[in-house]
Amino acid sequence: MTNGNRGDDAAETSSQRSVTAGHGFATLAIHAGQEPDPVTGAVVPPIYQTSTYHQDAVGEPRSGYEYSRTRNPTRSALEECLASLEGGVSGLAFASGMAAEDVLLRTVCRPGDHVVIPDDAYGGTYRLLRKVLTPWELSWTAARVSDVDSVRSAMTDRTRVIWVETPTNPLLGIADIAALAALAEDAGALLVVDNTFASPYLQRPLSLGASAVVHSTTKYLGGHSDVVGGAVITAKPELGERLAFHQNAIGAIAGPFDAWLTLRGVKTLGVRMDRHCDNAERVAEYLTSHPAVSAVFYPGLSEHPGHDVAGKQMRRYGGMVSFRLAGGEEAAVRTCNQARLFTLGESLGGVESLIEHPGRMTHASVAGSPLEVPADLVRLSVGIEDADDLLADLDQALHA
């Protein structure tokens, strides 16, 4: 049984695997952590729907499994696969992206510490800091993470974490991961990258110096809008140990079936992401020339201010596109309501295209804060349907 969710175990088990870090992304996605089941040879890791395990003798749990909050083989398979895809030594799977963020922040911060967050962070991350962790005496400052100087000037002598999304949600700003990793290191802080929008197929922050990567696996990693989950991955064995301790102590773990669904999604991540990128490029291009659209945010466009940095650190530019309507908030809401093939809904990263109004939906919790999003903004999660059908749907929605 391979359980790469502890730093020292990862070293111990790597020699037993038939896949190694030298294999390509798609090979790792399909095989890392997913050796055929040792008992039956099942090629898909079974759903170990069990809370506890028979022990061979008192104090001798079999293969280290004693209780499923601490370890479960289906979850271990997902954790090992995610660690391998991000190039980390330790991966941990959680009940949701927010559970992963909470454990990460409470593992590395102490009361009195300070965190820098993006000025267009995911609303739930902002809510976690403002409503849950501020009373816990964590302070935070919102900074423009696409500008290293803005992050530098937001830092204090108590800054413990620079928290970055890139691309950001929902304005698709790009942060220079390597530059921010160097800034964090100089200050004795940690750079955490929320890699949800890019996925490890497009971007591997640990290889650029980040201390940890966090994911809402609900999105591209799961990929089918059928499971909520989160993950934290680090290349630092000691940090991995502390995170695993907190994962077990706090207990917001991914259940076996959720871990299994996520792992099934991960197998096709590379092919899905390429199609998401193909379609998003077509959509961004179409919107750029539409008279009803006043601005398009997509890092693949050469006029996007983060285009060069994105080109340096991403394989391609992702499946998310945001745009503003010349007709203001009313036009943005109307476009969302008129879409037919694009489903009006929150979330992103599934095979089906979604459309939403961030100001009234995903980012309603940042209204009135420095993170407030433009009222005329529409966000698209471009799925993997036929691109012509997606363009036709946008066309009719924009003309309505």
Ligand SMILES: Cc1ncc(COP(=O)(O)O)c(C=O)c1O
């Ligand atoms: C960038 C980003 N990070 C984190 C989260 C939180 O993840 P979850 O909804 O799985 O708790 C989300 C959710 O939309 C997100 O978009």
